Amino acid sequence: GKVFDLRVGIRHQTLTNALKYSLATGNWGDQKKAMSSTAGVSQVLNRYTFASTLSHLRRTNTPIGRDGKLAKPRQLHNTHWGLVCPAETPEGQACGLVKNLSLMCYVS
Template sequence: DDRDHFGKKRLDLAGPLMASIFRTKFQQLVKDMRGYLHRCVENNKEFNLTLAVKNNIMTAGLRYSLATGNWGDQKKAASVKAGVSQVLNRYTYASTLSHLRRTNTPIGRDGKIAKPRQLHNSHWG
């Protein structure tokens, strides 16, 4: 039971991460639209779809997550994954490939264990 084996690694890929942001922002959009609809019914006003849909909710949420790398809701800073997205390093072709192939292992700063930082035999292929 080797936890450093490459076959046992589980990666958080871009699709599910983007889907989670989209899901939370879409729920926020539906909640805002529902509130607008209730206000329209209470005040006997006509429902205007262009006023109900705030177009910047989705855009701002996805832009914030991609720009900062803090994956999660901006207001709930405690439950945010940090360092998810990074600017791609394009100094040389080799550095670009190296940057694309990196994975992040969640090891605490106080952990001075050398084993997770060493190259495992399964990493060679």
């Protein structure tokens, strides 16, 4: 049979433009279907101080609504030991939903 060549089926310029759009706007998904795209996936890196830059690079986000009253997603699980910092979390509606990796946590 005939060997399938991926370069023929996909134009590299289409992928490049889609990636540039997603990184620039933070909206990930199809440009034509903006309502179904996920917002806030990419962010501008905070460079106020060196410590704030490191904190921003080690931040994780739980993708659920901030106005929810459920306590379970905001609490640390036993398996988070040594991976998630138990003290560093923002105040307000994002409390417990935005977590930071612990100091000695290494992502490979």
